[in-house]
Amino acid sequence: MTQATPASTPKPRRPRPQVMRLTDAAAQRISELTQRADSEIVGLRVGVKNGGCAGQSYTVEYAHDVRPTDEVVEDKGVKILVDPKAVLFLLGTEMDYKADKMQAQFVFNNPNQISACGCGESVELRPAKIDG
Numbered sequence: 001m002t003q004a005t006p007a008s009t010p011k012p013r014r015p016r017p018q019v020m021r022l023t024d025a026a027a028q029r030i031s032e033l034t035q036r037a038d039s040e041i042v043g044l045r046v047g048v049k050n051g052g053c054a055g056q057s058y059t060v061e062y063a064h065d066v067r068p069t070d071e072v073v074e075d076k077g078v079k080i081l082v083d084p085k086a087v088l089f090l091l092g093t094e095m096d097y098k099a100d101k102m103q104a105q106f107v108f109n110n111p112n113q114i115s116a117c118g119c120g121e122s123v124e125l126r127p128a129k130i131d132g
Contacts, residue, residue: 052122
C-alpha cells in the first residue's frame with residue numbers, strides 16, 4: 001500500500017514594501033500639478049537617469065498612462081509611478097517638496113544615496129539591500 005504525500009503548500013509571500021512615501025507637502029504639490037495640467041494625467045512618473053557630475057539624477061515627469069511595468073505608489077490621495085529600472089535605487093525613499101525665495105523643487109530623502117554633487121543636480125546611488 002502506498003502512502004499519499006501531503007500536497008506541499010506554497011510558502012506565503014511577504015508583502016511587498018512600498019517603494020516610496022510622500023510628505024504632505026509633496027502630496028499637495030502633486031495634487032496641484034495633476035489638477036492644473038494641460039492634458040489628462042494619472043500622476044507623476046519618478047525615475048533615475050545616468051548623468052551629471054555625481055553619476056545619476058532623479059527624474060520627475062507627468063504620467064499620462066500607467067505602463068504594465070510601472071510600480072504604482074498611492075500615498076496621501078495621489079499617485080506616483082516608479083520606473084521599474086529605478087525601484088532598487090528608490091526603495092525606502094521619501095519624496096518631499098520644498099519652496100523658498102530662490103527655488104521650488106521635489107527633494108528626495110533617499111537612504112540609498114551615497115553622495116551628491118556640490119550643485120545639487122546629481123547624486124550617486126547604490127541599489128537597496130533586500131533581506132531575503
